[in-house]
Amino acid sequence: MRIPRLASPLLLIALALIGGWIAAWLLLPDEVAHLSFLVTIKLGIEVTALCLLLGSFPLYAALRQPKWPKLPHVLVAVSLGSLLIPTIARSLSLSALFSFYGPLATGLRVMRLWPQGQPLDSSHAAVVIALVTLYLPFTLLILSESMPSLGRMPDVAGTLGAGVLQTSLRVTIPRLLRPLATAGLVVFSQVLGVIITPRILGSEDVTLAVLIDDLLKRTMNTPEALRIAWAEMALAIPVAAVAAYFIEKERTARARPLQPALRFRGGRVLSVIPLVILAVVPGALLILSLGHSPILSMASLFQSGPTLEWFRRALLEPGFRRVLLPSFMVWMAAAAFSIFPALLVSVLILPYPQVRRSFRLLALVLLFVPQNALGVLLFMVLSRFPAAQASIPAWLLGGMGQAVPGFAFAFLLMDRVGDRLRRSLALASTLGASAWQRLLKVALPNLAPSVAAAFVATALITLDDIIFVRYLPRLPVNTAATELFGRARYGAAPDLAAACILMALFILLLVACGHIAREFPAIRRRLVASVGRPKVAAELGVEGAR
Amino acid sequence: MKWKRLAFLATGLLFLAACAQGQKTNEKQPGGPLVRPKVTLHFASFGGSFQDDLDRAVIKPICREIGCDSQVDAYSGEYDHLAATIKNGTNPFDLVHVETRFLIQGGKGGLLAPINWKEVDENKLVPGAKNRFGVGLLAWSLVLAWNQSRLPAGTPPPSSWKDFFNIKKYPGPRALRNTPEGNIELALLADGVKPQDLYKNGLDVDRALRKLSTIKPYISWWTSGAELEQKLSTSCIMAAAWNGRVFNLKKAAQVPVAFTYDGSINQFDWWVIPANSAHKNLAMKFLAAFVNGQGQDTIAKNFGYGPVALKALGAIPPDLLEQLPSDPTNAKLGVPFDGEWWAQNEAAVEKRWNQWLLGH
Numbered sequence: 001m002r003i004p005r006l007a008s009p010l011l012l013i014a015l016a017l018i019g020g021w022i023a024a025w026l027l028l029p030d031e032v033a034h035l036s037f038l039v040t041i042k043l044g045i046e047v048t049a050l051c052l053l054l055g056s057f058p059l060y061a062a063l064r065q066p067k068w069p070k071l072p073h074v075l076v077a078v079s080l081g082s083l084l085i086p087t088i089a090r091s092l093s094l095s096a097l098f099s100f101y102g103p104l105a106t107g108l109r110v111m112r113l114w115p116q117g118q119p120l121d122s123s124h125a126a127v128v129i130a131l132v133t134l135y136l137p138f139t140l141l142i143l144s145e146s147m148p149s150l151g152r153m154p155d156v157a158g159t160l161g162a163g164v165l166q167t168s169l170r171v172t173i174p175r176l177l178r179p180l181a182t183a184g185l186v187v188f189s190q191v192l193g194v195i196i197t198p199r200i201l202g203s204e205d206v207t208l209a210v211l212i213d214d215l216l217k218r219t220m221n222t223p224e225a226l227r228i229a230w231a232e233m234a235l236a237i238p239v240a241a242v243a244a245y246f247i248e249k250e251r252t253a254r255a256r257p258l259q260p261a262l263r264f265r266g267g268r269v270l271s272v273i274p275l276v277i278l279a280v281v282p283g284a285l286l287i288l289s290l291g292h293s294p295i296l297s298m299a300s301l302f303q304s305g306p307t308l309e310w311f312r313r314a315l316l317e318p319g320f321r322r323v324l325l326p327s328f329m330v331w332m333a334a335a336a337f338s339i340f341p342a343l344l345v346s347v348l349i350l351p352y353p354q355v356r357r358s359f360r361l362l363a364l365v366l367l368f369v370p371q372n373a374l375g376v377l378l379f380m381v382l383s384r385f386p387a388a389q390a391s392i393p394a395w396l397l398g399g400m401g402q403a404v405p406g407f408a409f410a411f412l413l414m415d416r417v418g419d420r421l422r423r424s425l426a427l428a429s430t431l432g433a434s435a436w437q438r439l440l441k442v443a444l445p446n447l448a449p450s451v452a453a454a455f456v457a458t459a460l461i462t463l464d465d466i467i468f469v470r471y472l473p474r475l476p477v478n479t480a481a482t483e484l485f486g487r488a489r490y491g492a493a494p495d496l497a498a499a500c501i502l503m504a505l506f507i508l509l510l511v512a513c514g515h516i517a518r519e520f521p522a523i524r525r526r527l528v529a530s531v532g533r534p535k536v537a538a539e540l541g542v543e544g545a546r
Numbered sequence: 547m548k549w550k551r552l553a554f555l556a557t558g559l560l561f562l563a564a565c566a567q568g569q570k571t572n573e574k575q576p577g578g579p580l581v582r583p584k585v586t587l588h589f590a591s592f593g594g595s596f597q598d599d600l601d602r603a604v605i606k607p608i609c610r611e612i613g614c615d616s617q618v619d620a621y622s623g624e625y626d627h628l629a630a631t632i633k634n635g636t637n638p639f640d641l642v643h644v645e646t647r648f649l650i651q652g653g654k655g656g657l658l659a660p661i662n663w664k665e666v667d668e669n670k671l672v673p674g675a676k677n678r679f680g681v682g683l684l685a686w687s688l689v690l691a692w693n694q695s696r697l698p699a700g701t702p703p704p705s706s707w708k709d710f711f712n713i714k715k716y717p718g719p720r721a722l723r724n725t726p727e728g729n730i731e732l733a734l735l736a737d738g739v740k741p742q743d744l745y746k747n748g749l750d751v752d753r754a755l756r757k758l759s760t761i762k763p764y765i766s767w768w769t770s771g772a773e774l775e776q777k778l779s780t781s782c783i784m785a786a787a788w789n790g791r792v793f794n795l796k797k798a799a800q801v802p803v804a805f806t807y808d809g810s811i812n813q814f815d816w817w818v819i820p821a822n823s824a825h826k827n828l829a830m831k832f833l834a835a836f837v838n839g840q841g842q843d844t845i846a847k848n849f850g851y852g853p854v855a856l857k858a859l860g861a862i863p864p865d866l867l868e869q870l871p872s873d874p875t876n877a878k879l880g881v882p883f884d885g886e887w888w889a890q891n892e893a894a895v896e897k898r899w900n901q902w903l904l905g906h
Contacts (some may be wrong), residue, residue: 032897035904092772099780100719100766101696115763119719121781122766202721202767202777204903211900216626218725219893220651225626294798295779296772319598379627386634466622474636476621478593486593486620487772496772 012245013181016238023234029227033211037231040207043124044191047131048184054132055139056180058274059147060172061267071271076144079137082278084507085285086464087134088484089500091200093284094130095121096296098201103298122202130197133281135190136274139183146179146250178246185243186368189236193370208232209372216376226380229373236369244364248357282504289497296494310498319483320499326395327479330469331462333399338406339454346414347443350422360415363408371405375467378404382472394473401468402461409461410454414447421446452514459510463503585825586615587832590628591643593620599848600643603841611840612831625652632657632820640823641832643683647727649816650889653679659819662830670837672872674882675854680816681833684845685852687812687871687880688728691792691805692716692784707736707809710784711761718783721774724767726751726899727888728811731881732786733757735809745884751895755902778803789871793850810880812871814854846870 021041028034062071098104098121105121108114120126150172157167173180195209206214208228215225284298289310291300314320349355366374378401382389389397421443428442466485469477476482480503487496516523589605591597601618609616619639621628625648631637632652644652652658658679668676675682692704696718704716710732722729731744733754758765766782768774771791778785778792779801787805795801817836819829839858846853846862852872853859859872867873871880888895 030897032900032904035901039904092776095773095776096780099776100782101780117713117717117719118763119766119781121777122719199724199769200773202724202769202773204724204762204765204767206900206903214896214900217623218625218647219896220626220629221893222626222630295795295801296776297780299780319595379630383630383634386636389631389634390636470622470624471627474631475638476619476624476627478620482620482622483593485622486597487595 010177010181012242013185016242020235020238024231027227027231027234029224032206033208033224033228033231036206036208036211039205040192040209043128043131043194043205043207044188046128047135047191048188050128050132051135051139051187052180052184054274054277055136055143055183056147056176058271059140059143060150062271063147063150064267065271068268068271072144072148075140075271075274078275078278079140079144081504081508082133082137082281083460084463084504085281086481086484086500086503087196088200088481089285089497090134090281091130091197092296093281093288093497094126094133094197095201096288096298097280097284098126098129099298119202122204124203124205126201127198127203127205130201131191131194133277134197135187136277138186138190140274142183142186142247143176143179147176150175178250182243182246182250185239185246189239189243189368189370192232192236193372195372209370212372212376222380225376229376232370232373233377236373237365240365240368241361243368244361247364248360282501285497285501289494289501291494294493296497310494311502313493313495314499314502317495317499319487320480323478323480323483326477327462327481329395330399330402330477330479331459333396334402334406334462335399335455335458337400337403338410338458339451341403342407342410342414342454343447343451345411346418346447347439350418350425356415356418359411363411363415366408367405367412371465371467374404375401375471378468379471386474389472389474392473394475394477397473398469398477398479399462401472402458402465404468406454406458406461409457410450413450413453413457417446417450448517449514452517456507456510456514459507463507584613584615585828586617587640587825587828588638589616589618589641589643590621590639591618592623596845596849599845600841603844604836607840608832608835611835612828614825614828614832623648628652628820629655629657632822635822637820637822639820640825640829641817641819644680644816644818646813646816646883646885647888647892649677649680649818650885651892652818653677654889657821659821659823659826661819661833665830666834667837670839670855670857672852672854672856672859673877674812675814677816680818681836682814682854683817684815684842685812685854685870685872686815687789687807687810687876688723688732688786689789689792689805689807689810690732690784691778691787691789691803693778693782694802694804696783703804704784705806705808707732710786711736711757713761713764716783719764719766719777719781720761721766721768721777721782721785721787723774723786724769726895727892728786728883729758730754730895731811731883732809735881741809741881744881745887748887748891749895751898755898758902789869790850793869797850807871807876807879810871810876811883812877812880813883813885815851846872 024037025034028037059072059075062075065071096102100119100121105114108120109116114120153171153175154167157171162170193209194207195213198205198207198210208231212225212228212232215221215228287298287301288296290306290308291297292304292307293300345359349359424442424446425438428438433441462479462481464481466481469479469482480499484496484499587609591600597618597620601616605616605618623645625644628637628642628648629652649658660678661681663676666681671682672685675685690704690707690710694703697703698717701715704710709716710720730749730751734744734750734757735741737753737757766777768777768785771788774785774787774791775795778787779795789805789810792803792805795803817833819826823829837855839853839855839861842853842855842858843861845851846858846866850869852870853862854872859867862870868876871877
């Protein structure tokens with residue numbers, strides 16, 4: 001009976017991939033595009049395989065550390081934190097880390113693990129490693145939702161006499177196949193749209209996204225770029241749809257384990273590996289921002305000690321200060337166009353589970369498709385309506401573009417509390433609450449944490465997006481992300497690294513504020529309880545009431 | 547409830563203040579002369595600190611001189627976007643900083659307004675900075691640059707593109723810009739083609755790619771100035787580099803880099819006026835004033851890019867001038883980039899280039 005359980009998701013993935021592959025192949029215009037397609041697929045498979053390998057085993061081990069019960073949470077927190085670093089800064093810091101005369105490349109050459117004279121930073125291996133640091137958090141976040149449900153099942157199987165292979169084939173893999181497939185498909189679909197990382201590292205990998213960019217910027221061959229963007233979408237949409245379907249399935253199938261997992265011997269080191277990988281980029285960025293050298297050099301900090309000069313410059317630099325207001329406006333526009341429609345849709349479709357399910361799937365697909373192709377296609381559509389492009393302010397149009405993934409994020413966050421909200425509303429209605437009361441006293445308080453989270457999510461999108469703000473409006477908007485991109489074009493000083501760290505800290509502060517706001521009622525209750533009880537006890541004349 | 551009332555009150559006050567502000571700007575000055583609002587010329591450049599300096603040293607003073615306001619926005623050379631907005635009539639810019647590629651393609655595609663060379667004095671420009679659809683903004687070169695601290699002990703510095711391809715004599719990675727423009731030329735020069743014969747019968751792309759294949763595993767590709775600077779200072783022994791970036795590495799970062807103009811590929815960046823610019827006449831006035839050289843020495847001092855105005859060239863100290871591509875001696879050592887040839891062949895060469903990168 002195990003084979004059909006395994007076969008059904010595998011069959012679905014195979015069908016999606018083959019269908020998308022054929023559609024994309026037929027859409028691609030020429031031999032160069034076909035070659036680029038194969039390179040993209042190869043890169044996608046390599047990155048996906050590594051992400052799954054480095055995400056699944058360590059997380060499995062982390063869940064089996066009774067002495068470190070918080071380790072899985074730390075992995076999730078670090079994964080989320082890693083997403084705060086803008087892609088440009090991430091790629092520049094990795095480029096500095098892999099530099100030919102740096103300790104890493106030198107060490108590899110000395111050990112004869114890397115050919116003499118050949119660059120490491122622009123190699124295919126460097127691109128794969130950089131993309132793994134970028135997408136490993138996605139894998140960990142997806143797997144961390146499902147893996148705890150394994151509980152003690154593998155241990156029980158072992159106790160009943162099953163070997164490691166038998167346990168893996170009959171218990172662990174069948175149970176984790178769906179989340180593993182989901183994580184793999186999400187990573188794969190994201191790799192289809194990578195452009196900044198191979199570009200900044202200096203790789204010769206001409207991926208589909210790079211080809212689209214070349215066609216648009218260099219030869220202005222818009223029709224061909226459009227065809228390739230459609231091909232990218234043809235490949236990505238089925239992949240994203242299957243991933244969304246699996247997530248939906250997993251959402252309903254997930255169950256709390258009856259008993260937590262047993263200890264996994266020797267797993268501590270394994271479970272810390274993703275932490276080390278995810279710490280590389282922020283660590284490199286910090287080292288680059290603290291060094292004295294005005295170029296991004298890893299050796300500078302160790303040669304001449306630390307300085308906070310670049311942080312000071314990043315704070316005082318007129319260029320960065322000038323983009324604060326436009327960035328804020330774009331963020332607010334993106335937040336408004338993401339959160340309000342998502343709020344409205346979430347409340348309106350609450351009584352209809354099938355509609356909710358369809359919206360969830362749609363939102364997931366929107367999130368998973370490559371944003372470069374989405375941006376190009378939106379741009380083509382918008383170019384047909386020049387009046388709209390001319391009449392809407394640039395920051396508003398940029399924000400509206402960012403609201404496309406923002407809406408998907410916001411809706412998914414709000415939908416998480418949908419079932420609970422539905423029950424609460426039904427209960428409030430039974431108790432005689434009016435529609436207004438149900439909205440103000442039940443719906444909004446329940447949705448408030450999701451709204452706060454969606455607000456932070458739109459900030460993240462705004463800080464990293466250079467596609468929607470550059471392409472959709474007739475007049476490009478100068479946001480923090482575009483400023484970083486412009487500065488990278490004319491020379492990247494460590495103030496760029498410092499600015500990225502400050503931006504990440506700002507988001508962290510937002511997250512902390514959101515967390516405190518969400519936990520505020522509980523904190524107040526605890527405070528009142530701790531202060532109030534002795535007071536009441538004293539008033540009642542009861543000693544030692546606590 | 548108290549807070550809600552206060553919030554309503556504050557919102558109302560803000561609304562009233564906003565209305566009053568709006569009214570204030572629209573009302574006429576009682577009794578005073580009718581002041582006609584200044585026209586704003588809208589510029590676009592590539593952003594970053596270069597754009598800040600361009601605005602401060604060149605754009606603002608000239609706009610003050612011709613009596614208009616200015617607004618400068620950044621774009622990243624998204625020519626497709628620029629072309630689309632010009633075609634659909636929503637382009638907001640009056641003057642755009644572009645590379646030769648867009649100048650030629652945009653001019654042929656009817657996207658650019660022709661320059662009125664009766665109004666703009668071409669005699670004030672260095673040779674080559676004039677085009678039917680554009681006025682040179684700055685002069686730059688693709689030069690052979692090297693990091694002196696990475697050269698093998700006792701080896702003389704490289705002197706030509708032939709040395710760039712000599713892996714035995716100069717072991718280590720080389721940085722090249724990931725575009726066919728410039729790379730095809732330098733590969734042919736390294737393969738023995740004489741500078742004067744380079745464009746004679748068109749560039750021999752296959753020959754150039756064969757030459758580039760000899761060092762392909764040692765190439766580290768760069769696309770932006772930042773990557774070039776980082777690669778030349780920490781990762782590569784030499785590079786085909788924008789002269790301005792090498793200048794910056796020497797000046798600002800004190801990195802021991804050097805370069806030669808021998809065999810350099812000399813180009814210009816351009817000012818162009820989009821065909822649907824709302825203020826073509828004023829833009830033309832700006833260009834007429836621009837060729838007088840206002841502020842171009844600042845760009846040269848800060849970024850190492852050559853001025854296009856002869857007057858600005860005369861104002862530059864000799865020690866700086868000898869580092870610039872506009873210096874007549876340096877210009878003679880290099881090869882002028884043939885934008886026309888590229889505009890005609892770019893699509894085909896680009897395809898062949900990508901095919902080569904993909905291993906075919």
